[in-house]
Amino acid sequence: MATRLDQIGLKHHFVVAGDYNLVLLDQLLLNENVKQVYCCNELNCGFAAEGYARAHGAAACVVTYTVGALSAFNALASAYAESLPVILISGSPNTNDLGAYHLLHHTLGTLNFRYQLEMARHITCEAVAVTHPEEAPYLIDKAIRAAFRNRKPVYIEIPCNLSGALCSAPGPRASLLDLPESDPVSLAAAVDAATAVLRKAVRPMLLAGPRLRSYGGVEAFRDLAEAVGCGVAVMPSAKGFFPEEHEQYVGVYLGSVSSPGCSALVESADAVLAAGPIFNDYTTVGWTSQPAVSKTIHVDPDRVHVAGVTYNDVFLNDFLAALAEAAKKNPRNGTTLLEFRRTQLESALPPTADQDAPLTRAEMCRQVQDVIDPNTTLIVETGDSWFNGFNMALPDGARFEIEMQYGHIGWSVPATFGYAVAAPDRRIVLMVGDGSFQLTAQEVCQMVRLKLPVIIFLVNNRGYTIEVEIHDGPYNNIKNWDYAGIMAVFSSSDGDGRGFRATTGKELAAAIQEAVAHETGPTLIECTIDRDDCTKQLMEWGPGLPQLTDELLRVLSCPAPWTVQQIRLDGAAWRPR
Ligand code: TPU
């Protein structure tokens, strides 16, 4: 296992120790090329690996049986949704325990020791359990190969008593990391069909989707864009996959809450090539906006849909590269870009607020924007931080990370930790809301432990503002914390994390100055803003999501034939029509 993790290029793996994995951890420590990084809990451990995979291409984490693995599963599901090859390794009962009728701790207290493997199958593309030392090299390779081919997580279970057993040495890594090749006939046909569509189009557009990076298409997409010469928009989770300073860049496409001028271009296009998109309820703003299917060349990771025909076994990277070769620039393709530029007002810099007035969201964003340089990775958490992030300008080289398909609040803190471990030379900036932070806050202590100079903007708006905009109630209020003060707790006597609270523009500017200069640990800046001070995009997007409204209740709940009257929970009775 250690040799393979090393050979696939991992420099670290993330760990929470437990008595089902201790011997395995000893074995992994023998390979000094792959360092162990410890986490506070297994959910965070999984998310740290997820964040590491974003920066490094792949990741591994090691946990103990059931009590550990079941927590890590949530993060593994995130890696599935976000298309990241994360390898989850779990210790498991000894191979003789079942036959010996041994009931074991950390289990359900039954003799079923298979449930964890069965559960893992639903959230991985390959789940294997080693049951004999000689099977280990084969099964480990099988899982790792699947993770790289599918860009999805995998699960490997290793019994305690086999963790130190001898097995045959692994050979050279051979084809472990190879991606499958496209079917040449399908590929050529798909490229022909797409070329014909693009050649005919007068107002073509390119749209980058979240799967573009996972499936290795970022460079080919750029080549294609330049070959076609048309406008390029990105979906929110693909922000940063096409340079924002490029002359063809037109903004973030998110239906009615797109960046200015962008949705009109995408929706009026007569051909849209969408590369690795995910159109879900969030990204279509509650199914209100999506480029017309009949006009879309829809490029999935392993197939392409053009003009009502699906070309299977055509891989995204191959397709984009081949199309970039075939596509010719059509002088008319620049029309939409020209229109776009005309509609753009001179982008005025946001006004600087009165520096002694209470801090506002707009002033906070204005100052965060100044921190983002070409070497920055901006990570944004679920909440209004998403929308704050979409609005930030990324200079060339800057990167952007978001977990918008899975949308697990609390993801960002451990994922930022993992990302920072993988990319120690980048400036890592996190924007996270108070509600999200409360889920996984403790992982900041690991940033302190490893002296990672992450800058955390903790947006304290006293609640779940994103939920307030979707559907409000008392459940959106949360207990306030002394977020700045928590850094002293995490630093204790052996760390150097710093915490500041900014209630005005002046305090924020001073805190940012300290944060940028602080190199021996993370800095958390608690930005206190009003509960209702949110982006106008959130105000429009939130109510647009399908909710359980009375109208939907009436449409969806078909009473059973014997029901004469149903009692609503609020006490009001209604009769089925
Ligand atoms: O900026 P703001 O106030 O919107 O962000 P904050 O304070 O982080 O609040 C986020 C609120 C939120 C919840 C409670 N966003 N989504 N949810 C639902 C949710 C619950 N549990 C998990 C694990 N993930 C979720 N997305």
Ligand code: MG
């Ligand atoms: Mg909040």
